[in-house]
Amino acid sequence: MATPPESVPVPPVPGRPARVRGPAQDVAGLGIGRAVGFLAPALLLIGAFLVFPAIWTIYIGITNYRLTGVEAVSPSIVGLSNYTRALNDALFHNALWLTLLFVLGSAIIGQNILGFALAWTMRRARPAVRRTVEALVLLAWILPSTVVAYLWIAFFDRDTGTLNSILGTQGTAWLIDYPMVCLVLFNTWRGTAFSMMLYSSALQAVPPSQLESARMVGASGWQTLRDIVFPHIRGHVLTNTLLISLWTANDFSPFLLTKGGPNHESETVPVYIYNVALQGGELGYSSAISFLLLIANLLVALLYLRLLRRRS
Amino acid sequence: MAGIDIEGLATVYPNGVRAVDGLDLTVADGEFFALLGPSGCGKTTLLRTIAGLESATEGTVRIDSADVTRLEPGKRGVAMVFQDYALFPHMTVSENITYPLKVRRVAPSTRAEVAERTSGELSLHGLLERRPGQLSGGQQQRVALARAIASEGKVLLLDEPLSNLDARLRLEARTFLKKLQKDLGITTVFVTHDQAEALALADRIAVMQDGKLRQLGSPREVFARPSNTFVANFIGSTPMNLVPGVVSASSIDGRPVDGGSNGSAVGAVSLAGGSLPAATASAPAGAEVTVGIRPEYLTLSTRDVSGPSLRGSVVVAENLGTMSLVSVDCDGTLIGVTVPEEDEPAPGTPVVLTASAQRVLLYDKESGELLARQPAVVG
Numbered sequence: 177m178a179t180p181p182e183s184v185p186v187p188p189v190p191g192r193p194a195r196v197r198g199p200a201q202d203v204a205g206l207g208i209g210r211a212v213g214f215l216a217p218a219l220l221l222i223g224a225f226l227v228f229p230a231i232w233t234i235y236i237g238i239t240n241y242r243l244t245g246v247e248a249v250s251p252s253i254v255g256l257s258n259y260t261r262a263l264n265d266a267l268f269h270n271a272l273w274l275t276l277l278f279v280l281g282s283a284i285i286g287q288n289i290l291g292f293a294l295a296w297t298m299r300r301a302r303p304a305v306r307r308t309v310e311a312l313v314l315l316a317w318i319l320p321s322t323v324v325a326y327l328w329i330a331f332f333d334r335d336t337g338t339l340n341s342i343l344g345t346q347g348t349a350w351l352i353d354y355p356m357v358c359l360v361l362f363n364t365w366r367g368t369a370f371s372m373m374l375y376s377s378a379l380q381a382v383p384p385s386q387l388e389s390a391r392m393v394g395a396s397g398w399q400t401l402r403d404i405v406f407p408h409i410r411g412h413v414l415t416n417t418l419l420i421s422l423w424t425a426n427d428f429s430p431f432l433l434t435k436g437g438p439n440h441e442s443e444t445v446p447v448y449i450y451n452v453a454l455q456g457g458e459l460g461y462s463s464a465i466s467f468l469l470l471i472a473n474l475l476v477a478l479l480y481l482r483l484l485r486r487r488s
Numbered sequence: 489m490a491g492i493d494i495e496g497l498a499t500v501y502p503n504g505v506r507a508v509d510g511l512d513l514t515v516a517d518g519e520f521f522a523l524l525g526p527s528g529c530g531k532t533t534l535l536r537t538i539a540g541l542e543s544a545t546e547g548t549v550r551i552d553s554a555d556v557t558r559l560e561p562g563k564r565g566v567a568m569v570f571q572d573y574a575l576f577p578h579m580t581v582s583e584n585i586t587y588p589l590k591v592r593r594v595a596p597s598t599r600a601e602v603a604e605r606t607s608g609e610l611s612l613h614g615l616l617e618r619r620p621g622q623l624s625g626g627q628q629q630r631v632a633l634a635r636a637i638a639s640e641g642k643v644l645l646l647d648e649p650l651s652n653l654d655a656r657l658r659l660e661a662r663t664f665l666k667k668l669q670k671d672l673g674i675t676t677v678f679v680t681h682d683q684a685e686a687l688a689l690a691d692r693i694a695v696m697q698d699g700k701l702r703q704l705g706s707p708r709e710v711f712a713r714p715s716n717t718f719v720a721n722f723i724g725s726t727p728m729n730l731v732p733g734v735v736s737a738s739s740i741d742g743r744p745v746d747g748g749s750n751g752s753a754v755g756a757v758s759l760a761g762g763s764l765p766a767a768t769a770s771a772p773a774g775a776e777v778t779v780g781i782r783p784e785y786l787t788l789s790t791r792d793v794s795g796p797s798l799r800g801s802v803v804v805a806e807n808l809g810t811m812s813l814v815s816v817d818c819d820g821t822l823i824g825v826t827v828p829e830e831d832e833p834a835p836g837t838p839v840v841l842t843a844s845a846q847r848v849l850l851y852d853k854e855s856g857e858l859l860a861r862q863p864a865v866v867g
């Protein structure tokens with residue numbers, strides 16, 4: 177058995193305090209008071225506009241708070257009855273299902289695949305072509321929602337719509353006959369820029385010599401994608417899918433196109449929350465649903481973090 | 489197995505750089521062929537054009553007598569090892585080696601056999617299940633070679649295969665590579681800017697400059713008789729002495745001083761305050777030339793000698809291991825000469841330099857081309 181080395185007492189160095197382990201010291205030399213003073217405005221803003229509304233939502237979610245009437249003045253606590261009501265609410269189930277379709281169609285399939293396809297093809301395009309395409313795709317992303325929604329309403333319009341004059345299908349009310357298809361198309365168009373940019377930069381990280389090695393052995397385009405490119409960008413695919421799924425699930429612009437109609441056929445969860453709160457006036461119930469949506473977001477994010485951790 | 493024929497090949501990049509500029513080249517079946525030249529001379533571009541990764545602007549590339557100039561890289565029967573090896577990081581060594589077979593949908597059992605056999609040939613036993621990130625540089629290089637060999641191409645192209653290895657490992661890998669190539673008998677073209685590597689490995693060397701071929705020959709030819717001053721300067725671990733001189737006599741005392749090469753008459757050339765014997769058949773007396781002579785081919789002595797010689801005093805001696813490179817000041821011109829380390833003279837010693845006529849090369853003063861090889865020009 178090895179003998180532990182003798183511990184030699186170290187004489188303290190005069191004039192130099194022994195270094196203490198602990199929280200970081202005051203590097204900037206501001207003093208706690210002034211440091212807090214600098215932080216306060218930011219903390220106040222975050223508190224007032226993010227933390228307070230969130231807690232407030234949770235609070236009114238357990239009340240019968242209404243927009244008008246007696247409960248608007250003196251709401252009373254109803255416990256979890258808003259939540260039990262949501263579990264049996266057919267319209268809420270409908271909203272969940274439509275949100276799932278919306279996310280699947282426009283984000284996970286639409287934006288992901290279109291964004292990757294654009295990034296992959298633009299890689300070898302002439303610079304002028306690439307810049308033009310990128311600018312157009314980005315434009316769809318940065319324009320304000322109201323402007324974009326107006327453009328798409330004009331596009332889908334029954335009497336003077338662009339789509340009808342292109343297809344020669346005068347009289348088809350696209351937004352009424354196929355509301356979810358329209359929303360999926362719209363959101364794919366609107367959000368592809370993010371996926372395209374993320375995949376563009378991810379593809380730069382694939383060493384060209386590996387792609388050329390695949391070419392040298394005669395790998396087809398699909399084989400190259402499957403065997404060489406995807407393993408390199410798997411992490412990016414995961415990140416991108418998570419982000420666009422969350423954004424799409426929480427997106428409110430469907431309201432600008434269809435207002436959830438006709439007959440709740442395109443009423444995704446955010447639109448349903450709005451309709452319950454402002455048309456139905458049931459602020460308590462809509463807050464409870466908001467809270468459920470928040471929980472769903474958190475669960476998806478947690479799942480993502482676990483997947484990421486498993487990879488490394 | 490197959491040879492490569494290149495005719496009038498030019499590769500122009502979109503930015504207008506003529507990286508390969510009108511090249512004619514033939515690589516024989518089973519030959520180990522080196523492309524040598526300074527950085528940016530177009531070696532990689534030429535290799536990539538043979539591979540099909542760059543498309544030729546002019547000219548033709550033939551492999552095994554079949555015109556492949558417009559063929560896809562995967563259809564040329566060519567395997568390539570990249571400078572960074574380009575191993576796939578997410579595949580095991582065995583998956584990397586057999587990827588060319590997977591692409592061709594060869595059965596997994598056959599692939600396992602190939603992985604086993606090839607890894608044996610390249611001393612990769614026991615590494616088959618590792619990933620490239622868990623290998624040393626030398627092992628990675630051998631995996632890259634194994635993958636190229638497993639694809640069973642007719643031609644093997646290597647872009648600076650040894651440059652990412654440290655000096656010690658490089659020597660080992662060099663020997664290994666040469667033996668492997670001889671065993672497989674596969675036509676191999678490799679790019680290097682390390683002339684020692686080219687001299688040691690290749691059956692023949694092509695020296696390139698600015699996309700053009702400057703000399704083509706065996707390592708011995710290229711080393712001993714560089715066909716122009718560019719190659720003379722580039723080849724050799726110690727730079728060749730290139731000194732302006734004048735052809736002084738077409739022969740000395742009416743008889744040849746030494747056995748002249750190509751049966752040419754032996755005369756003398758005066759340079760740096762002295763003279764040396766030289767094959768002067770190709771240059772008339774009085775012609776101004778550039779005299780080239782390797783430090784290894786000069787003899788240094790401290791005693792006086794008869795016949796043409798250079799006289800000077802030692803300036804400095806540099807140790808090269810077993811040899812020393814001595815710089816001698818001959819009438820204001822510094823001439824390098826190598827001597828065994830035990831004969832190293834002290835600085836300031838007066839010395840005499842001599843050489844045999846076939847080692848003294850005469851280059852045209854303007855064009856820098858070797859004169860002895862050209863038909864005599866009578867001025």
Ligand SMILES: Nc1ncnc2c1ncn2[C@@H]1O[C@H](COP(=O)(O)OP(=O)(O)OP(=O)(O)O)[C@@H](O)[C@H]1O
Pocket residue numbers: 501502503505506507525526527528529530531532533534681
């Ligand atoms: N993709 C490219 N586009 C434009 N010009 C290029 C490209 N690749 C190389 N060049 C130019 O072509 C010339 C030859 O390049 P090449 O890579 O073939 O040189 P090299 O001999 O392999 O040099 P090194 O020893 O440094 O690798 C250089 O002038 C280089 O700048």
Ligand SMILES: [Mg+2]
Pocket residue numbers: 531532533
């Ligand atoms: Mg190169």
